[in-house]
Amino acid sequence: MKNAYKKKLHQIISNEIKNNSFVLDLGCGDGKLLEFLIKNKNVTGHGVDKDFNAITSCIEKGIPVIQMDLDNLPFDFENQSFDMVVLNQTVQQLHFPSKTIEEILRIGKKAIVSFPNFGNIMIRLLFLIRGRMPRTKELPYLWYNSPNIHLLTIKDFYRYCGENNITIEKKIFLKRKLLKKEYKIIKNFSNIRSDIAIFKIKK
Amino acid sequence: MTNCNSYSLKFYEFAKEKDFVLESGLKFGPITVAYETFGILNEKKENAILIIHALTGDTHVTSAYDNNKNTPGWWDYLVGPGKAIDTDKFFVICANYFGGCSGTTGPSSINPDTGKPYGLSFPIFTVSDMVRIQKHLIDHFQITKLQSIIGGSLGGMLVLDWIVRYPNTVKSAIVIASASKTSPQVISFSEVGRNAIMADANFNNGNYYESQPPDKGLSIARMLAHITYLSKKSMEQKFGREIRATDIEQDKLYEVFGPMFQVESYLRHQGKKFVQRFDANSYLYITKAMDMFDLKKDNDTLDNVFKDVLAHLLVISFTSDWHFYSSESWEIVKAMMRNKNKVSYVDIDSDYGHDSFLIKNSEMITVISKFLSNYGSIN
Numbered sequence: 339m340k341n342a343y344k345k346k347l348h349q350i351i352s353n354e355i356k357n358n359s360f361v362l363d364l365g366c367g368d369g370k371l372l373e374f375l376i377k378n379k380n381v382t383g384h385g386v387d388k389d390f391n392a393i394t395s396c397i398e399k400g401i402p403v404i405q406m407d408l409d410n411l412p413f414d415f416e417n418q419s420f421d422m423v424v425l426n427q428t429v430q431q432l433h434f435p436s437k438t439i440e441e442i443l444r445i446g447k448k449a450i451v452s453f454p455n456f457g458n459i460m461i462r463l464l465f466l467i468r469g470r471m472p473r474t475k476e477l478p479y480l481w482y483n484s485p486n487i488h489l490l491t492i493k494d495f496y497r498y499c500g501e502n503n504i505t506i507e508k509k510i511f512l513k514r515k516l517l518k519k520e521y522k523i524i525k526n527f528s529n530i531r532s533d534i535a536i537f538k539i540k541k
Numbered sequence: 542m543t544n545c546n547s548y549s550l551k552f553y554e555f556a557k558e559k560d561f562v563l564e565s566g567l568k569f570g571p572i573t574v575a576y577e578t579f580g581i582l583n584e585k586k587e588n589a590i591l592i593i594h595a596l597t598g599d600t601h602v603t604s605a606y607d608n609n610k611n612t613p614g615w616w617d618y619l620v621g622p623g624k625a626i627d628t629d630k631f632f633v634i635c636a637n638y639f640g641g642c643s644g645t646t647g648p649s650s651i652n653p654d655t656g657k658p659y660g661l662s663f664p665i666f667t668v669s670d671m672v673r674i675q676k677h678l679i680d681h682f683q684i685t686k687l688q689s690i691i692g693g694s695l696g697g698m699l700v701l702d703w704i705v706r707y708p709n710t711v712k713s714a715i716v717i718a719s720a721s722k723t724s725p726q727v728i729s730f731s732e733v734g735r736n737a738i739m740a741d742a743n744f745n746n747g748n749y750y751e752s753q754p755p756d757k758g759l760s761i762a763r764m765l766a767h768i769t770y771l772s773k774k775s776m777e778q779k780f781g782r783e784i785r786a787t788d789i790e791q792d793k794l795y796e797v798f799g800p801m802f803q804v805e806s807y808l809r810h811q812g813k814k815f816v817q818r819f820d821a822n823s824y825l826y827i828t829k830a831m832d833m834f835d836l837k838k839d840n841d842t843l844d845n846v847f848k849d850v851l852a853h854l855l856v857i858s859f860t861s862d863w864h865f866y867s868s869e870s871w872e873i874v875k876a877m878m879r880n881k882n883k884v885s886y887v888d889i890d891s892d893y894g895h896d897s898f899l900i901k902n903s904e905m906i907t908v909i910s911k912f913l914s915n916y917g918s919i920n
Contacts (some may be wrong), residue, residue: 361879382881390887394907397885400915402853403873404886414875 343475347534348374350523351426351450354538356377359421362446364408365370365428365436369396376401394426409433415445417494421450427476427534430454431485436498443504443541452536457491457529472474475514476533492529495537508538548607550575550600550637550644554682561674564667568712571653574678575644576636580827582682583816589632589684590913591675592620593692593699594768595828597900598825599643599818601815618901625910631688640666640676640826642873648822649750650729660822661747666743668695672702679710685713687914690852691909693717693898694865695831700875704852705836713916715909718862718898720869721876722835727864730769734762738821747822755919759821760812767811772861772894778803800913815839845877855912857905859896860888864895 348371355361358380363372366385369392375381385396385403390473411434422448425438430453432438442449454476464472471481479486488499492511499506511532514522522530555561556570563569568803577600582589592602594615603614605621605628620626637645641661648663679687690711692700704714741758743749751833771779783803801809837846854877858870867888877884891897891906898905 384878384884390904393885393887394911397908398911398914399857400853402883402885404878404884405888406886414871416879419879 340383340475340519343514343521344370345374345509347426347452347512347536349522350512350536351377351424351452352441354508354510354536355381355422356425359417360426361422362415363424363426364442365404365425365431366396366401367392369399369401369403369427371433372401372467373394373399390501391419402430408438411437411441413445413456418447420446421448422446425449425451427454430488430490432488433456435488435490436502437480439498439504439539440502443539448507448538448540450536450538451495452534453490453495454486455492455532455535456489456494456527459530467506474533492532492535495535499537499539504539504541506537506539548577548601548604548612549734550577552576552644554790555677556731563664563670565665567664569664570748572639572646572677573644573650574639574646574674575721576634576678577602577678578602578635578856579606579815580622580631582632582684586682586684587686587688588630589634589682589687590626591690591703592616592626592633592635592689593675593690593696593703594638595692595694595696596831597815597824598696599641600637602633602635615899619676619906619909625906626691626913627759627910631913634682636675636678638827639671640823640830642820642823643818645674647820648747648826649820657749660795663822663826665828665829668702669706671830672699672706675699675703676707676710686710689713689715689913690716691715692719694719694895695834696835697865698831700803701836701918702834704850704854705846708849708851713853713855713912715855715857715912716870717857717905718865718870718895719873720865721846721873722834722839723914724866724869726768728832730765731832735825735828737761737765738825738832739822747823747825754816755814759819759824760809761818761821762824763815763906764812766809767808769864770774770895771794772863772892773786774861774892775894775896776804778806778892790852795917843872845881847876847882850877850880853885853915855908856884856886857908858875858886859891859893859895859897861892861898862895892910 361381361383365387366387369385372385377508386406390409423442429435461472506524511524512534513524513532553574556572559570561569601614602616603620604610622629623898628772637643640647642649648659652659690703697716700714700716704711738758744755746909780803784802787805837843856870856874858867874886887908893900
């Protein structure tokens with residue numbers, strides 16, 4: 339994802355996090371979201387990633403980071419020990435997304451889950467017309483090198499939350515602007531229009 | 542005891558009036574601390590890093606400044622000009638342990654009251670005592686803030702004691718292949734080693750300085766300990782089941798059982814090399830201090846202990862380390878996280894067991910150099 343898009347996404351996630359809260363960012367990558375949160379929301383927090391390059395880019399920024407495999411469940415953290423657990427653009431890469439979401443709602447008072455919406459019209463059309471695995475700005479990989487092994491749509495996520503008694507506190511849908519390299523927030527026909535979905539959930 | 546021809550130790554003496562109070566309550570002195578420094582301390586005295594060696598290590602962390610390179614530094618690949626711990630930028634201090642045998646006061650030092658080596662009349666000391674003695678040296682330099690404190694294994698335990706004891710003095714810290722307490726497994730290996738030393742006929746209750754030292758016992762202790770520093774895989778790779786036909790040992794074992802496996806010959810070599818540079822009494826005292834180490838005292842919790850820590854702590858472990866398991870590092874990380882302290886953790890994939898922290902490892906180099914880039918020299 340390009341930096342301009344990323345920045346907007348980070349701003350929107352940041353709006354959902356209270357000042358001074360204790361945050362765990364699972365699948366933190368280069369640590370830019372956490373850096374943003376520390377700077378703008380004065381949060382205390384740690385990033386988690388298994389990728390060595392992600393670890394070093396966090397450490398370089400002075401962002402506390404823990405090397406850990408998110409598929410290694412359950413997490414060795416106490417119940418409700420974080421104010422907010424963030425799973426930003428990561429859920430679709432997990433081996434056991436359901437178990438992981440269960441876990442983040444155990445260790446966190448609340449959680450933010452954001453993911454690329456596979457129900458988007460462009461993805462549907464790409465698949466329908468070209469008959470190949472769709473590739474977009476959010477999902478740029480080829481089938482054989484994609485880390486995205488559990489893609490989902492907004493409707494899928496609604497259903498999942500319903501079946502698992504997860505309360506959706508807030509939902510935000512982002513759509514790429516036509517000419518500008520930015521996201522805008524949309525309200526209607528989200529499953530077909532939005533590129534990114536952000537859910538604030540709790541149990 | 543150590544041959545220091547190719548580099549020169551510096552010495553700092555204090556507690557001349559026997560006024561250093563050990564954790565046991567005993568007053569002790571005088572204390573000499575042997576140390577080396579690398580790089581230049583800046584005017585504000587704000588670019589210092591304290592490196593703490595491991596159980597049997599010494600001050601010679603790098604040979605970069607030696608006239609001849611006869612004595613390699615034990616962290617040559619990590620410390621020096623332009624290295625991850627950059628001595629062009631940082632002023633690196635490394636001091637020999639209290640109780641050791643490489644220049645700092647220890648059981649082999651002369652007791653000024655008797656004119657003879659202390660031997661077993663040397664007082665029992667703890668990791669905290671070792672740390673508080675290092676603090677005297679840092680105060681002597683008039684350094685009020687260390688950019689970082691770095692140590693592996695037992696050195697890592699000292700680092701932990703440092704950041705808890707002197708939270709305001711330490712900006713960042715790196716603990717490598719270590720733990721917040723010594724496990725019963727490690728205590729057991731130490732105890733077998735100590736028994737080997739004390740069973741040596743030459744041991745003579747620690748009074749061997751004017752006769753033959755208990756070399757046999759000390760070398761067995763080292764051979765045993767050395768196994769715990771390796772891993773099954775690294776031994777497999779390094780030695781396999783190879784037989785060294787050329788190694789002729791003049792002892793009974795050889796006469797009866799024939800040529801040795803390469804690994805046997807290697808361990809014997811390690812044992813022999815070790816007794817030339819290490820004092821058996823020091824080994825007894827320091828391993829005991831290590832065994833006694835538990836960062837949380839009495840009924841306290843590790844969370845409580847870390848409450849006032851200010852330093853950003855980087856914890857590094859190695860996947861094949863069975864002397865200090867990754868899980869022991871993780872306990873430190875968890876307790877720090879629960880306190881909302883700044884902590885980072887890397888579990889490096891390595892086959893070299895506990896020794897991984899001494900063996901050149903590109904991931905460790907990268908992590909340490911990036912970590913320290915946040916703690917630059919302030920000129």
